[in-house]
Amino acid sequence: MKYIVIGLGNFGSSIAEQLAEMGNEVIGVDISMSKVESMKEKITHAISLDATDMEAVKNLPLKDCDVVIVGIGEDKGANIMAAALMKQMKVKRIISRAIDPLQRTVLQTMSITEIIHPEEETAHRWAQRLNLEGVVDSFELDSNFSIVETKIPEEYHDKTVKELDIKGEFNILILTTMNVSEGKNELGAPTERNTVQGIVHADTKLYKDDIMVLYGHNKDIRKLLDQHKKFKEAQN
Known part of the structure; x- marks a missing residue:
């Protein structure tokens, strides 16, 4: 980059x-x-x-x-x-x-x-945050583990947490999701607002361009984000 x-x-x-x-x-x-x-x-x-x-x-x-x-x-x-x-x-x-x-x-x-x-x-x-493509925000718990906000990719759209099995494949937990909606600031300029949807369950559905909050080892999070990047590049 x-x-x-x-x-x-x-x-x-x-x-x-x-x-x-x-x-x-x-x-x-x-x-x-x-x-x-x-x-x-x-x-x-x-x-x-x-x-x-x-x-x-x-x-x-x-x-x-x-x-x-x-x-x-x-x-x-x-x-x-x-x-x-x-x-x-x-x-x-x-x-x-x-x-x-x-x-x-x-x-x-x-x-x-x-x-x-x-x-x-x-x-x-x-x-x-800048060094990981797709990351909206991040918080390092220590040198190994982080909580990361990332946009839900297109390949996850309309699928449940159970169907995706991110925990099984990457050893990463989805803590919650956030709905992204358009709002306006004090001068009327458009801005984004994030609304937390609560704790996820096995039947929680994910929707592209919303945000999911992940917890896991940094190497596992990077592996997941790299997979999203490769999928996006293949689509283009």
Whole structure:
């Protein structure tokens, strides 16, 4: 996977370094040359430029990038402007940092739905989430076991927990499912709402694009997600 991380403060530099350690190609961007210099040996490339300047941003390999993370923190205006430029440049996937509810609302109004709250969430958690395709959210219980939210794939649609036998095949438990519905934020911009459906039973049916919450060993969860990825690629 190829990532561009804009803003190399504490959060941005941490998530960039961890993604690089996981074997990803990571380009770090910051207006501060000292921050860029401190990251040169830790990630694939580190570049000094103004991410709010359209002409400067055009020099970034955005078309080849899978994810752009806007991690600018202190300057909320620069954060929003950089995110807006990424939308304008039509990058594949944008994840932006938000410091407060108003900033979050503005980003949602720009149709940016993946928003990081570093005061509440760790860079490590987001790095883990980004490194597993299909993961909506994750929580590490220890170095081996995690609870993971992932979208229910098409091949599971309208099948029961008993029919799928994920416990038998992968040694993974489905703790619950969540229905995903469209809602609106305070400014009327569309946003997703997740409604927990309760503890699953053998006859609980799964529906594609809803979310299932899994518990298991990290290697077993990765095996399951890899199978989903291969099925999706075969369909395409």
